[in-house]
Amino acid sequence: MVERALFKAGxxxxxxxxxxxxxxxxxxxxxxxxxxxxxxxxxxxxxxxDYASRLLELYNRNGVAKWFPHIRSLLRDPDYLLWLGVKQTAMRSIGIGFD
Known part of the structure; x- marks a missing residue:
């Protein structure tokens, strides 16, 4: 709302x-x-x-990336990123979003 007002004023x-x-x-x-x-x-x-970045950080911290190195390429796959984004959008629409 504030951004919209600032843009209109600008x-x-x-x-x-x-x-x-x-x-x-x-x-x-x-x-x-x-x-x-x-x-x-x-x-x-x-x-x-954004979600893939948080997942990769979590998986690195917990050692998952060591025993499943393919996870890095999966988290860079555009199709998987799209799926993660759609999932995040759906979760946010019902009030369960992660920010």
Whole structure:
């Protein structure tokens, strides 16, 4: 909600002045714009990558990666990352998301 208001204010400022010169505001607006341009598939893949990263950290810490080295390549497989992302999306939709 705050990001949406900041983005609208930034757009209005650019309309009034013709340009936004504050580097901090430009960076914030750029991040918000990139977030808005993300597709659903991109968001799902990013959720999958984030979850895979946490899993790999957990498996390394607990020694699973030593006795099952194939897990590293599995956690980089785009199809598996997509599945993890879809799973995370479904879990979040019912209120069981992991952040």
């Amino acid at each position: 757009v209005e400022l650019a309309k009034l002045r013709g340009v936004v010169v504050n580097p901090s505001l430009i960076n914030r607006l750029k991040l918000i714009a990139l977030k808005l341009l993300q597709t659903t598939a991109t968001k799902i893949l990013q959720l999958g990558r």
